[in-house]
Amino acid sequence: MTGLRERKRARTHAAISDAAIALFLEHGFDQVSVAQVAEAAEVSKRTVFAYFPTKEELVIHRLADHETEAARVVRARPPAVGPLSALRDHFMAGLRDRDPITGLNDVPQILALTRMILRTPALRTRMVRFDEGAERALAEALRDTAEVPALTARLAAGQMVGAQRLLSMDNFQAVAGGRSADDRYPEAVADAEHAFTLLSEGLAAYV
Numbered sequence: 001m002t003g004l005r006e007r008k009r010a011r012t013h014a015a016i017s018d019a020a021i022a023l024f025l026e027h028g029f030d031q032v033s034v035a036q037v038a039e040a041a042e043v044s045k046r047t048v049f050a051y052f053p054t055k056e057e058l059v060i061h062r063l064a065d066h067e068t069e070a071a072r073v074v075r076a077r078p079p080a081v082g083p084l085s086a087l088r089d090h091f092m093a094g095l096r097d098r099d100p101i102t103g104l105n106d107v108p109q110i111l112a113l114t115r116m117i118l119r120t121p122a123l124r125t126r127m128v129r130f131d132e133g134a135e136r137a138l139a140e141a142l143r144d145t146a147e148v149p150a151l152t153a154r155l156a157a158g159q160m161v162g163a164q165r166l167l168s169m170d171n172f173q174a175v176a177g178g179r180s181a182d183d184r185y186p187e188a189v190a191d192a193e194h195a196f197t198l199l200s201e202g203l204a205a206y207v
Helices: 001-028 034-041 045-051 057-067 069-074 083-096 108-117 121-146 150-176 181-203
Strands: none
Touching: 001 034, 001 045, 001 057, 001 108, 034 045, 034 083, 057 069, 057 108, 057 121, 069 083, 069 121, 069 150, 083 121, 083 150, 083 181, 108 121, 108 150, 121 150
């Protein structure tokens, strides 16, 4: 019975999310109410808020797994691999796989969703909190697994998360400007190599 309830919850969660994203992409985030989302998903407004505490979460939840991704990579790395090397390898793999979080993805719906986030003040504000959460989680991972002092861990985490955000934005801007992900890929790799080299030179003594 528990498994059935969980599957039903998962279906309801997905139905609400899909309905919301479709409406937001068609009409704009600010132009769509939670009541309209509820109607499209065929649930009550109260049910929407039970699954998504805020309107912004209807969008940002799709990125939720990425908030602690860098920290998970650092914690799961092999003993002989440093934190920065692990993050570099993970980002490079993301570029090869066209992971949307790297910005190197030209699927139309993903491009449209990213544009909407960047053009909507409430969603941009929520993304700032997302990045802050990523930095906190990564700093904790550095302290726990690499014995990095607290302040150093916070500074290093800020630089690493910031570098990946900048690289992702550059990739997105290139693809949104009309270039294919395949065409952008060699430059994306070169930019990432440059960024991680700069980070390694500055953080070599710590990570």
